Amino acid sequence: MTTPTESIAQQLATLGTSSTFATRFAIAADPHLHVDNVGDIPLPITLQTAHRLCAAAQPAHHGYKDQTRLDPRVRDTWEIPAERLRFTSPEWTAVLNRALLRIGHELGVPSPDSLRVDLHNLLIYAPGQFFAVHQDSEKTDGMLGTLVITLPSSFTGGEFVVSHQGQTVCARGSQNRLGMMAFYADCHHEVRPVKQGYRVVLTYNLIAPGATRTSELPQQAVTALASELHRVWQTPAPPRWDGDTHTEPPDRLVYLLDHQYTPSGLSWQRLKGVDAQRAAALQAAARQLDAEIFLTLADVHETWSAEDDYQQHGYWSDEQEDEDNGFDHNEDHPALGDLINSEVELRHWLAPDGSKREEISFASETELCMNRLSVDCAPFQSEHEGYMGNYGNTVDRWYHRAAVVLWPRERNFVIRARQAPDWAIAQIAEWLNAGDTIQAETRAHSLLSFWEQARSVADSDVLFTATLPVAARLDDAGIAAGLLSPFALSQLTAQQAPWLWQLLERHGQAWCAERFQQWAETHQPDTRQLAWMAQELPALAQSSCTSSDTVALLARLVQQRWGWLRQYIAQVQKYHQRSTRVSALVETSAAWLGLLRASQVTGCSTLTEQIIAMLRTNDIPLEVPLQVLHQAQKIKNLEGLHLSVLHSHCTHVLETCLAKPRRNATDWSITPPSEHGGRGLDDLAAPLLAFLASPQQQRLEWPLAQARRQLIHQFIDHHELPIRHETRRTGRPYTLVLEKTLALFERDTADRQQWKKDLAWLQRTQVRPT
Numbered sequence: 001m002t003t004p005t006e007s008i009a010q011q012l013a014t015l016g017t018s019s020t021f022a023t024r025f026a027i028a029a030d031p032h033l034h035v036d037n038v039g040d041i042p043l044p045i046t047l048q049t050a051h052r053l054c055a056a057a058q059p060a061h062h063g064y065k066d067q068t069r070l071d072p073r074v075r076d077t078w079e080i081p082a083e084r085l086r087f088t089s090p091e092w093t094a095v096l097n098r099a100l101l102r103i104g105h106e107l108g109v110p111s112p113d114s115l116r117v118d119l120h121n122l123l124i125y126a127p128g129q130f131f132a133v134h135q136d137s138e139k140t141d142g143m144l145g146t147l148v149i150t151l152p153s154s155f156t157g158g159e160f161v162v163s164h165q166g167q168t169v170c171a172r173g174s175q176n177r178l179g180m181m182a183f184y185a186d187c188h189h190e191v192r193p194v195k196q197g198y199r200v201v202l203t204y205n206l207i208a209p210g211a212t213r214t215s216e217l218p219q220q221a222v223t224a225l226a227s228e229l230h231r232v233w234q235t236p237a238p239p240r241w242d243g244d245t246h247t248e249p250p251d252r253l254v255y256l257l258d259h260q261y262t263p264s265g266l267s268w269q270r271l272k273g274v275d276a277q278r279a280a281a282l283q284a285a286a287r288q289l290d291a292e293i294f295l296t297l298a299d300v301h302e303t304w305s306a307e308d309d310y311q312q313h314g315y316w317s318d319e320q321e322d323e324d325n326g327f328d329h330n331e332d333h334p335a336l337g338d339l340i341n342s343e344v345e346l347r348h349w350l351a352p353d354g355s356k357r358e359e360i361s362f363a364s365e366t367e368l369c370m371n372r373l374s375v376d377c378a379p380f381q382s383e384h385e386g387y388m389g390n391y392g393n394t395v396d397r398w399y400h401r402a403a404v405v406l407w408p409r410e411r412n413f414v415i416r417a418r419q420a421p422d423w424a425i426a427q428i429a430e431w432l433n434a435g436d437t438i439q440a441e442t443r444a445h446s447l448l449s450f451w452e453q454a455r456s457v458a459d460s461d462v463l464f465t466a467t468l469p470v471a472a473r474l475d476d477a478g479i480a481a482g483l484l485s486p487f488a489l490s491q492l493t494a495q496q497a498p499w500l501w502q503l504l505e506r507h508g509q510a511w512c513a514e515r516f517q518q519w520a521e522t523h524q525p526d527t528r529q530l531a532w533m534a535q536e537l538p539a540l541a542q543s544s545c546t547s548s549d550t551v552a553l554l555a556r557l558v559q560q561r562w563g564w565l566r567q568y569i570a571q572v573q574k575y576h577q578r579s580t581r582v583s584a585l586v587e588t589s590a591a592w593l594g595l596l597r598a599s600q601v602t603g604c605s606t607l608t609e610q611i612i613a614m615l616r617t618n619d620i621p622l623e624v625p626l627q628v629l630h631q632a633q634k635i636k637n638l639e640g641l642h643l644s645v646l647h648s649h650c651t652h653v654l655e656t657c658l659a660k661p662r663r664n665a666t667d668w669s670i671t672p673p674s675e676h677g678g679r680g681l682d683d684l685a686a687p688l689l690a691f692l693a694s695p696q697q698q699r700l701e702w703p704l705a706q707a708r709r710q711l712i713h714q715f716i717d718h719h720e721l722p723i724r725h726e727t728r729r730t731g732r733p734y735t736l737v738l739e740k741t742l743a744l745f746e747r748d749t750a751d752r753q754q755w756k757k758d759l760a761w762l763q764r765t766q767v768r769p770t
């Protein structure tokens, strides 16, 4: 079955397909060309005239990006600018106008009788000279394409080839007539090297000024198109994956035109070939439906998988050449496999009255409709990633296309909101300020189906700050919840507390607790959550102290965060290496303190005790409570935090450690790691632990098969034991050589120094008894 979008493409395809991209014919005429400093140029051009012209000419430049360049690898020809050319034949203007009318008809220009030309230059190609494949830049507003008039002369080679979407038109010139070739500006064209003789041409910019007068469309066709458009906006898009039940109708229709356009060349009045009829048909349908309609540039970026191996290579059009490859497009392009990704950016919006809107939006796949696929257009740029890129072997292509974009007027709000969520929230806030709560709730409701994505479109923190007060003013609990659902707990700041209390008053404890739960489930980096617990949580708790309801709400939040912290700690405790484990745990110290403060302020004394108790268990390395005490120095009010308990705990542990006798200089025993003491080592555990425990044995030579050596290597690394472990690769099996290192003694000394330092700090530091 055809989808409504496909059927629109079909209907548009039947409009104005008769025109072509280039037209070529010959006329018998002589303009009586006069060139300053050369004189009259009789036709056909003789070798002698050609030599005189060359002598008076300059090498021609070509456009490169926004500059012009002289590069004979790209363009090698002589040029005489228009200022030095005159036509003295009295009939010439009429002859040219007749030719233009014919060109206008054959190119399908909407008003062929208004087509004009601007003389650009005279070009002379001597033997060997050429102009590589390129696309002309649009030199003036309204420039539609180029007209080349080949003056009669005798030459071989020098074929002029114009191509568009795989079709080509070729001209060779004539001995006694003027060769006319006119083509649209988005065509690629080249002049192949002249072999013998001279090729002399006049080039003109083809200009289509004034308004389009497209032929009247039958009313029936417009109605059919309008009804299909209506159907597009009513039909939910096909599911994107199995079980995708949330598809909605597309917001807009984005019809990609056949031709390519530049910002200055884009205008409703100067659409090329078939595009003009199709755009006119869409305009007529839009009027019937009272739909919004815009003409836009559409920058298409496609990523394809490449099927074969291929050298990295880029290529530029619009008279731009690639530094290394010149204009040579004939080298092998990689065969394209699957389309991996496609992005269509719409910009430079033109309303039917020509007024501009500078806005950028992306077209979704379900909105797109076209008769010509982008791969069938000439890419503006192409890049091949080879196997080195992120996605393996891929080809990236960029196209400068244009689109007609339409949507039902009543969807204005939603469409703009999808692209600019902060604008939508500001809009709803205005309705609320004006007392129009019904409008505010209806519009807020219309955001919910895509609101989850809003977070990735806008700066999420800014959006949250704007959304919270709006949600707090909506009566409908479901809509308020929906607006708040995409955000994360760590986005809530103490400054926003008043809105939170307002939500509490309107929707109650359970509703607010659900929001906390939802926000906690949104992914946020652990470091951000820890920082939030250290700073915002105690500040929020502090500001809750005005009423028992707000305190109760915050107490729930504190409990929830305690649950999270315990889970996080449990996860960190699974890290293998003691040093990474300890430093990750130390990173949580400020969060512990934040939680302690918040639990104290919200009167959760049992929780305060639980936290202190956990900080004193053996599972938590001493570095953590010590760091909590350090952090507490920055805080004014330590009342009720039970920090003196922590203080004495740390003092006691450090004194015990320091009371142990120092390691004897001859004692090489290593205390086996307390956790997983040899688990998983099976029969290797006993000999290894015996080696560790032995005060005398420094070295162990142990013939072991590879897998078993591996176990020992891992064990030593995980526990960061002061043992060098190497494999001697002789004999069968190889021998694992273990050797205790001096780090055993150095660590002992370093530990002691640290203990002393910490103890001295504790003794200096007063923690008020609480």
Ligand SMILES: O=C(O)CCC(=O)C(=O)O
Pocket: 123, 131, 136, 148, 160, 189, 191, 201, 203
């Ligand atoms: O020499 C010609 O026929 C065409 C020259 C051309 O393509 C140009 O001037 O852009």
Ligand SMILES: [Fe+2]
Pocket: 134, 135, 136, 146, 189
């Ligand atoms: Fe050109």
